[in-house]
Amino acid sequence: MTSRVVQYRRFGGPEVLEVVEREDPVPGEGQVLLAVRAAAVNPLDWKLRSGAMAGTDAPPEPQVPGYDVAGVVEAVGAGVTDLAVGDEVLGKAPGAYAEKAVATATSLVRKPASLSFAQAASVPVGATTTYRVLDLLGLGEGDHTGTTLVVDGASGAVGVYAVQLAVARGATVIGTAGAAHQDDVRALGATPVLYGDGLADRVRALAPQGVDLALETAGKGALRDLVALTGSPEKVITIADYAGAQELGVTFSSGADPADERRWLADATECLADGRFRTTAVVTYPLEEAGKAQDDNQYGRVAGKLVLVP
Ligand SMILES: NC(=O)c1ccc[n+]([C@@H]2O[C@H](COP(=O)([O-])OP(=O)(O)OC[C@H]3O[C@@H](n4cnc5c(N)ncnc54)[C@H](OP(=O)(O)O)[C@@H]3O)[C@@H](O)[C@H]2O)c1
Known part of the structure; x- marks a missing residue:
């Protein structure tokens, strides 16, 4: 099976982003394959795309941006016992700007029914x-x-x-x-x-x-x-x-232990589910407008969390 993904093969402005078709990734041990329902734009995504954080002219292989994700588990890899096909989840998946993305199961938590997928994707980072x-x-x-x-x-x-x-x-x-x-x-x-x-x-x-x-x-x-x-x-x-x-x-400060991150994400999700926290407003874009969404975030043109919906 193939699906669409946003990628860049050289550093630069939003024009380096392209939507291409690729073979669906296969989840390895401890991983799940997600049908991505929403992937949020973070400032890190356009900082990496610009090349400002790299020491070279181009990434060694095509890069798919994104971390924050919400979606539905479509397949589980070996050793995954606490998630099953059909579960609705949120968390972090490197390369989330895609219709399908692989995530480490322990970087995900269950999505409360009260949060839309777009709201859920706005939360993790x-x-x-x-x-x-x-x-x-x-x-x-x-x-x-x-x-x-x-x-x-x-x-x-x-x-x-x-x-x-x-x-x-x-x-x-x-x-x-x-x-x-x-x-x-x-x-x-x-x-x-x-x-x-x-x-x-x-x-x-x-x-x-x-x-x-x-x-x-x-x-x-x-x-x-x-x-x-x-x-x-x-x-x-x-x-x-x-x-x-x-x-x-x-x-x-940057970076954290993944086990801490999951605990924090679970707590925040619980607070969102029971109304102690509220999410930011979310504004959605199709995958084809990933560059526009990144630019809108970089230049503060649109308030709230900008979320790609494949
Ligand atoms: N190190 C890490 O682990 C880590 C993790 C996450 C994010 N970050 C970084 O943290 C930064 C913020 O990320 P974010 O996702 O929260 O960004 P964001 O949602 O785009 O928010 C940026 C905020 O900056 C405010 N702002 C604009 N001009 C300002 C000014 N002159 N003085 C003070 N505030 C101003 C904006 O306020 P108004 O909209 O009210 O104008 C807006 O609320 C980014 O640089 C990101 O890369 C780092």
Whole structure:
């Protein structure tokens, strides 16, 4: 059997993405084959496609972008006992921009009926990154009443979960966003503030008690203000500003143990199913518009999580 997939054979702009037909992949030991119902666009996808993160001119073999996925199990490989054909799941599958994708079974959790496939695909990277960085900031499981956290990029895919999880753990959260998303950030339980010049003064006015910790998720130059607000680079973590982190001595966080990621994804999914968390708005595109969806995300043209629906 063959199916459609988005790939690129050289680095560049959205024009390097092409939809091609290929043989369906076969799940190996511990893997499942998914009929992809939705694959979300993450900033990492267009950063990798651009070649900015590679040391060569072209990838060694055609690359299929994507990680965040929701779909239906179509076949199971050897050793998979907790998933069966027909199960509806969400999680991470390298090469998710496709009609069919192979995923490690342990990187998936069951999709609650209350979430659409598109909503489900919007969750994994944003939610799991949040659990990781809050742990690193010392805002892990437990009651953090009395702690004030600034989340820069609070209306983004990571930011919305960071706000919700920190608020659920008792923290007072101030979240930066553009003018159009101030109300969205407030609805998540944070005090909204505009990002941009003068951020530190605006936050000080909102937090006379002081700021204890800060999470930078936007990569738009707020790190210096966040260090000034918390008083120390050790009280700030960034997931998006590698150069700024190097310059200021702030921790840049990426990657996690897959077992932790599955536990975090399961918890976030449970919170979404019972209404403690809400997803971002989702906007869907066909596979043929993967380049447009990546561009719309890169240039902030469309709010919410952009999701490909094969
Ligand atoms: N290291 C890791 O493990 C990891 C994991 C996930 C993501 N990331 C990175 O984190 C970044 C964000 O990812 P995402 O998926 O959350 O992106 P996203 O959904 O596209 O959100 C980006 C956010 O940035 C905000 N923003 C735009 N201009 C800003 C400014 N000048 N100051 C502050 N915020 C601004 C936007 O706010 P408005 O829409 O309100 O304007 C939007 O909410 C990306 O660079 C991504 O590669 C890293």
